Amino acid sequence: MKRTTVLVMVGAIVIFGISWVLKSMSLTSTTDHYIAKGFAITFAAFLTLCIFSFLYKDNPFYKFAEHLFVGVSAAFWMSMGFWSTIVGNLIPRVSETLSNYFKVPYHPESYNPFYFLPVFLGILLLLRLSRKVGWVSRWPLAFIVGTTAGFNFIRYLRSDFIEQVSATFVPLLVDWQGIGHFFSNLSLSSTGQFVAMLSNWVIFFGVLCGIIYFFFSKEHKGVFGGASKIGIWILMITFGASFGYTVMGRISLLVGRITFLFKDWLSLIS
Amino acid sequence: MFYPGPLVALVDIGRTISLVIIGGGLLWLFIRALKGKEVDRRVIFLFIFIAVATPILFPITFGEKATRVVKAVYDKIESLPAGSTVIISFDFDPAMAPEVQPMANAITRHCLVKGHKIIFMSLFATGQALLTQTLRDVVETEFPDKKEEVDYVNLGYKAGNEGVLNVIISDFKKMFPTDVNNIPYDSIPALDDVSSCKDVDLIVSIGGGKPGVKEWVLFVGDPGRVPVACGVAAVVAPQMYPYYPKQLLGLLGGIKGAAEYESELIHNYPRFKDVDTPGLRMMGPQTLAHMVIITFILIGNLSFFIKKRKDRQ
Amino acid sequence: MRREVPLFITFFIGMLLIFSVFIPPMESLGEDFTVFFDIIAVFAFFLGGGNLLRVHVSKLTRQKRDWQYSIVTLLGFAVTLVIGLFKIGNPGGIAAAPTAAGSLFQEIFDYCLVPLGATMYSLLAFFVASASYRAFRAKNREATILLIAAFIILLGRTPFGTVVTGWIPESFDVLQVPNLAVWIMNAPNLAGQRAIMIGIGLGVVSMSLRVILGIERTYLGEDKS
Numbered sequence: 001m002k003r004t005t006v007l008v009m010v011g012a013i014v015i016f017g018i019s020w021v022l023k024s025m026s027l028t029s030t031t032d033h034y035i036a037k038g039f040a041i042t043f044a045a046f047l048t049l050c051i052f053s054f055l056y057k058d059n060p061f062y063k064f065a066e067h068l069f070v071g072v073s074a075a076f077w078m079s080m081g082f083w084s085t086i087v088g089n090l091i092p093r094v095s096e097t098l099s100n101y102f103k104v105p106y107h108p109e110s111y112n113p114f115y116f117l118p119v120f121l122g123i124l125l126l127l128r129l130s131r132k133v134g135w136v137s138r139w140p141l142a143f144i145v146g147t148t149a150g151f152n153f154i155r156y157l158r159s160d161f162i163e164q165v166s167a168t169f170v171p172l173l174v175d176w177q178g179i180g181h182f183f184s185n186l187s188l189s190s191t192g193q194f195v196a197m198l199s200n201w202v203i204f205f206g207v208l209c210g211i212i213y214f215f216f217s218k219e220h221k222g223v224f225g226g227a228s229k230i231g232i233w234i235l236m237i238t239f240g241a242s243f244g245y246t247v248m249g250r251i252s253l254l255v256g257r258i259t260f261l262f263k264d265w266l267s268l269i270s
Numbered sequence: 271m272f273y274p275g276p277l278v279a280l281v282d283i284g285r286t287i288s289l290v291i292i293g294g295g296l297l298w299l300f301i302r303a304l305k306g307k308e309v310d311r312r313v314i315f316l317f318i319f320i321a322v323a324t325p326i327l328f329p330i331t332f333g334e335k336a337t338r339v340v341k342a343v344y345d346k347i348e349s350l351p352a353g354s355t356v357i358i359s360f361d362f363d364p365a366m367a368p369e370v371q372p373m374a375n376a377i378t379r380h381c382l383v384k385g386h387k388i389i390f391m392s393l394f395a396t397g398q399a400l401l402t403q404t405l406r407d408v409v410e411t412e413f414p415d416k417k418e419e420v421d422y423v424n425l426g427y428k429a430g431n432e433g434v435l436n437v438i439i440s441d442f443k444k445m446f447p448t449d450v451n452n453i454p455y456d457s458i459p460a461l462d463d464v465s466s467c468k469d470v471d472l473i474v475s476i477g478g479g480k481p482g483v484k485e486w487v488l489f490v491g492d493p494g495r496v497p498v499a500c501g502v503a504a505v506v507a508p509q510m511y512p513y514y515p516k517q518l519l520g521l522l523g524g525i526k527g528a529a530e531y532e533s534e535l536i537h538n539y540p541r542f543k544d545v546d547t548p549g550l551r552m553m554g555p556q557t558l559a560h561m562v563i564i565t566f567i568l569i570g571n572l573s574f575f576i577k578k579r580k581d582r583q
Numbered sequence: 584m585r586r587e588v589p590l591f592i593t594f595f596i597g598m599l600l601i602f603s604v605f606i607p608p609m610e611s612l613g614e615d616f617t618v619f620f621d622i623i624a625v626f627a628f629f630l631g632g633g634n635l636l637r638v639h640v641s642k643l644t645r646q647k648r649d650w651q652y653s654i655v656t657l658l659g660f661a662v663t664l665v666i667g668l669f670k671i672g673n674p675g676g677i678a679a680a681p682t683a684a685g686s687l688f689q690e691i692f693d694y695c696l697v698p699l700g701a702t703m704y705s706l707l708a709f710f711v712a713s714a715s716y717r718a719f720r721a722k723n724r725e726a727t728i729l730l731i732a733a734f735i736i737l738l739g740r741t742p743f744g745t746v747v748t749g750w751i752p753e754s755f756d757v758l759q760v761p762n763l764a765v766w767i768m769n770a771p772n773l774a775g776q777r778a779i780m781i782g783i784g785l786g787v788v789s790m791s792l793r794v795i796l797g798i799e800r801t802y803l804g805e806d807k808s
Contacts, residue, residue, distance in 0.1 A: 014634025040694040046693065051702035055315050055709055066571025067652040069699040070635070071659030076634045076696060079623035079667025079688065080395035083681045085429040090622050092447055093725035098666025101798040105447070105454045122626030134516040135585050140623055142589030143596055145802050147620040150431055155488040156791075159517065160784030163492065164777050167516050172770055190596055190757040190766065194709025199770040203727035206771055213711070236725045238775025240507045241767055245524060247712065247733075249369055250503030252525040253705035254322050255552045259626050262326055262700070269327065313717055315709045322708075332742035337765055364700035375756075396700075398681045399692040406684050429628070430621025431763060435623075439616045444614055445621075451682035493604075511768055512777040526740050557741040559708075564737055566716040566728065574720045 012061070016046050019265075026267060046266040048257055062160040066083060090115060168207045204233040281328045288324035292317065292558070296565050303573035306580075312564070315428045321394030321562040332553050334526075334533040343499040344534050346472060347377065352385030354471040355464055356473075359486065360397035360404070361389065361477030366503045367400055372528040372549040374476045375408045376535055382413045383539055387460045388422040389470065391446075393434060398427040398450070412545065418454060423460040426450035431481040435489035439467050463471040480501025483510055487517050490518035498565030501527060529553050590797045597795035635660065663691055732767060739764025 002122035024038030050065035091098045093107050093115040108125035128137035174196040176182070186194055197243050212224060213231030220228040263267045295317060302309055338346060347356070358377060362370050381388050390405070392398045401424065409416060416422060425446045425492040428434045441456045442464055455461060463469060467490045475486040475498065483500040491498035497519050501512055504524025514521060521530055530548030536542050596616060603613025618794040639653040666672060672687025673679050675749035682689045721727040751759050757766055793799035 006696065012780040031305065039622050041588075042605075044694040044698040047698045048702045050697055051699065051706065054706060056312065063649065063652050064655055066703075067655040068659045068695070069703065070662075071656035072663045072699070073637050073697055074632050074690065075660045075663035075667060076692065077395045079664060079681060080427055081429045082396065082478060082668060083746060084395075084528060085625045086426045087619060088428070088448065089445070097725075102397070104452055105772045110447070112615075114615065115619075115622075117623035118626075121619070122623050125623060125626045126633065128630060129637060135752070136584065138589040139592060140626070141802065142592040144620065144623060144627070145794055146593035146596035147616065149794040150597040151489070152787050153601055153791040153795070154596070154604050155432075155493075156784045156787040158778050159488045159492045159513075160529075161788065164512055164781050164784065167512070168777065171638065176665060178651045188755040188757045189753060190759075190762045192754075192757075195757050199623055200764065202770040203777075206774025207781070210775055213783060214778065214782045222805060229749055232725055233728055234729040234775045235778070237732040237767060237771040238508065238779075240729040240734075240735050241727070241772040242505075243733040243739065244736025244764075245504040245507050245706075246526045246565055247560070248526065249739060250708035250711050251322065251556055252369040252504065252552060253316070253365065254559075254703055254708040255326065255525075255555045256318075256424075257698075257702050258323050259326055259548075260551075261731045262323070305779050311713050311714070314713045318709055318712045334742075364697040365704040366672075367697070368701060368705075386729075396692070396696070399689055399696075402680075402682045402684055403693070424680070426623060427623045427684075430617070431624070433617045433620045433624065437616045438611055441614055444618065450682075450765060451675075453676050508768065508772050509776055509780075511773040514773075524740075526597070528673055553742065557743055559712075559739045560741045561743060563712055563715050564734065565735065566712060567719050570716045571721055576723075 009060070012046075016042055019045070023265070035127060041264055048261060090119070094119070117190075148223060170203055172200055172204065173197065174200060202234075205230070210234050280539055285324065285328035285330065287339070288320065288328065292320055292324070296562070296569070299566075300485050300569050300572075303323060303569045304576065306573065306577060308506045317566075318559060319556045321580055322555045325558050328363065329551070330554035330558070331550060332557065334387040334529045334550060334553065336534040339514060339520050340522050340527050340530040341534065342515065343377075343474070343501075343522060344380070344520075344531060346497065346499060347384060347386070348538075349469050350384065350386060353387065353389045355389065355460075355469070356381050357389045357467070357470050357473045357477045359473070359477070360392040360401045361475055361482040362400065362479065362484075362503070363396040364400070366478040368499055368548075368552075369503045369525050369528070370478060371400060371477050371527070372406065372552075373522045373531060374404055374549070376528060376547075376549070377474055377501065378404060378408050379412065379478070379536055379542060379545070380419070380531075380539075382409065382416055383541070386471075389425060389460065391425040393431060393485070393518065394430070394477070394479070395427050396424075397477075401426070404413050414460050416452075419449065419458045419524055420460055422451045423458050424479040426561055432485045433487050435467075435481070435485055439490050439494050466494075470496060472496075473498045476501040478506050482506075483518070483521075492516055496512065522570075525552050525556060526550055541562050586800070587802060590804055592799070593796060594795055597791070600793075632660070632664070636665050659695075663688075666691065730769075735760060735767060739767075 020038050020042040023042050024035045027034035027037050033060055036200075047065050047068070049060040053059055054062040085101045087104055093102050093112045096106050096108075121143055124136045125140040126137075128134050138200070147153055175193050182193065185192070188195065209227045209231035212227045213235065218224060259269075263270075271317060299309060299313075299317075327471060348576045350356070357382070358374065360374060380387065391399055392401055405424065409422065417422065424451070434445055442461070448454055449458060467473065473486055473490060473496055475483045477483055477500070483498075483506075484504055485498070486498050490496055497518050498512065498517070500518060501522035504526075507523030507527070508520065508523050510518060510523075529547075529552070530549075532547040536547065550570055571574075599609070599616060600613050603609040631774050635656070639656050642653045667681060667688050670677055670681060670686070670688070671678070672690075673681070673683055674685050675683050675697070679686070682692065704786065719730060719733075721730050738747070739760045739762075744764065748759040748761075756762055793803070
């Protein structure tokens, strides 16, 4: 390890040690566990800054935080899965002894020997870690894939296809009371008739042209090509809107982290 | 945010100095761009940091007015009779929390003040831990009279993504035999009239990933004909619009959606005037950061066109 | 055994779940199989954890590049797992929720996982800003349309949009930037997203059918033998 790196590390440890002491002292009036709380907040700030340090360049602090994230995250999901679903849904259906051990309510009528099947398949799935008998993990994998396919076949067909097609057939003339009335009341008010009609025209023809753009079995030329061109424009507006929203989302996350540093750690704001 | 007398002037000075620094910096960037000189990416990063940090230190606040999509969610919760059952599902992780947890908190407040029963649950393992934060910071602090298992119930997380929804659409108890405290389903008064999702009056999914709002619409809302509303991270908000208003009665998109909801809630319920409103608070930094990014785009394009013209000449 | 059994399982379970939607007496069976799926999902978490362990232990023992950081991963994993599985430091004991307020597991979440996860994604704010300056150019007609839409949304989602265009009279108020942003979301954005959604929807349906009928077999991998 380079000498500079070691010096920076020692410096960081000293600074965060001082910060821990100061933070603990500032918390004496709010909690009994001020030393632990002070450490927790300082550690969270340290991790936050470790990740931010990547903005300068890749460095050991970032790598430390990144690797810690992977380990803690995996263990968190495993623990939650175990308590919520294995203990919550499986144990009360297969074993009274284990139910009593984990203190989950057990009713003899809910005993169901079929629930040993997912345990068996789950164990087969874990065998994937073995090189010799790893192939048996295809059985539970097939179960997972089959279930997902079974779920999605109906649900996507209904909600993302039929419902969407049905919702696209909107009236192209809204509140229509004749052409004279239309022109005499023509305005660009956001709640007016013209904007409502324009929206419906954009929705109907926009969806149609967008789908045409994705249709590659016919060459995009002539009327079809024109429609495809409009389709691209509609999609570009969509991507532009998505970009605008993405910027908004990422900035919000940054605001959240900087607020934490200023408020919870440095107590610069109340 | 409240500042004592002498600090007000300090805040004003700080705000002005910061704005001058940002303005001057952008001007410097503009001049460099005109000259066709490159700028280190870390300078850009510094701009964003200052643009976000300044309004946090020296707050700039704005009023918000609920747009139609947000108002639809508010009006639905407002119009439900007291005692109605609402599911609030925490389908998010810490990476989305700064954006969507303010929505979850505001909607929880609204439901509790209206006297609705809330079923809290989560399709994300991390969602259950974030739910603990909302229960601790909002429910237990602001509504000490509300009793767990009676006025609200925490069913927590279950693994299986859409698999969870595919069961609770017809049988809640099969998926959630107990709540997180191991209280049996039949002993929870808040769930007396609920045997499946079809028995609830409204589902609010707060999320932004998978599983999330889309799964609620596909697996519960559409097949069960149950009204679904959502609060989503800005990144996925545009993808939810095709469901609105037929399959999704309204949506809160990003921090702006949260701010609009908070504003509507404060306007109609003055008791929430002093509660923390992160959505509204975050709109200051948001605005300044957007302005800086818009300026970046303009400067970048200007230098692009200048270079293009020079190349042609 | 290696291919036929998995293909049969996929066909059987896929068909069962489809029929359980249409045939009410099969509904309960469909629910049970869905709970089985949920339970197997937890075993998949364990598989993920096991794999993580294998990769990092191997990295550590063979002293590959950056092996020191594998100690951090393994230590973080072990500590969190032990605290989580044994509910160490949980005021309510074994019967309480793992994330009960004040529990050590919840503290790990609040002060370790939250700062790591949230900060990791907040980095993107800086990169998005950098991309806006360096790469977001109106190079052709399509890029210009995208840029204008993004511009309107960025401006319209802040109060500054109202300040800039608030003077526009009510009869033309759709031209006020915030209203224009709302209109973009409700009309062109909706149309574009719906076109994509219909395309993906059809893709998912056809792929599901291929998987159930055994035409699509890539998920089984290849037999080395």
